[in-house]
Amino acid sequence: MLSKTLLILAVLCAAILVGCSKTDTTENSNTMAGNSNKATSTTSPATTTTTSTAGEKIGIPECDDFIAKYDACVSSKVPEAQQAALKSAVDQWRASWKKLASNPATKGTLAAACKQAADQQAAALKSYGCTW
Numbered sequence: 001m002l003s004k005t006l007l008i009l010a011v012l013c014a015a016i017l018v019g020c021s022k023t024d025t026t027e028n029s030n031t032m033a034g035n036s037n038k039a040t041s042t043t044s045p046a047t048t049t050t051t052s053t054a055g056e057k058i059g060i061p062e063c064d065d066f067i068a069k070y071d072a073c074v075s076s077k078v079p080e081a082q083q084a085a086l087k088s089a090v091d092q093w094r095a096s097w098k099k100l101a102s103n104p105a106t107k108g109t110l111a112a113a114c115k116q117a118a119d120q121q122a123a124a125l126k127s128y129g130c131t132w
Helices: 002-020 060-076 080-101 104-128
Strands: none
Touching: 002 104, 060 080, 060 104
């Protein structure tokens, strides 16, 4: 039981580190100047990167609620330059938690792990104006 708890905590810590990492991106707004004959694309790199697990439910109410609130916060309040890293973290949580939920031996501890992640991320995302 202790090893399973440590595994969950290790996964959460890794996800938090990824979620809290700062990424700087530079954009050149003048790339289209003088190139009116070239085709343009309106999709940004952040919107073209999707995973097969995006939107899937975990099956644990605490986890599903946290992911929904986290996604809503990141999409609406976090600057676009930082959204990719935060969305990557939630995709990792979703995949990890989905796997843990499918295992009867770890499913029972998952609600507490999701609650703990929600509490930590609520504090971390408070600086963006997110509350839940």
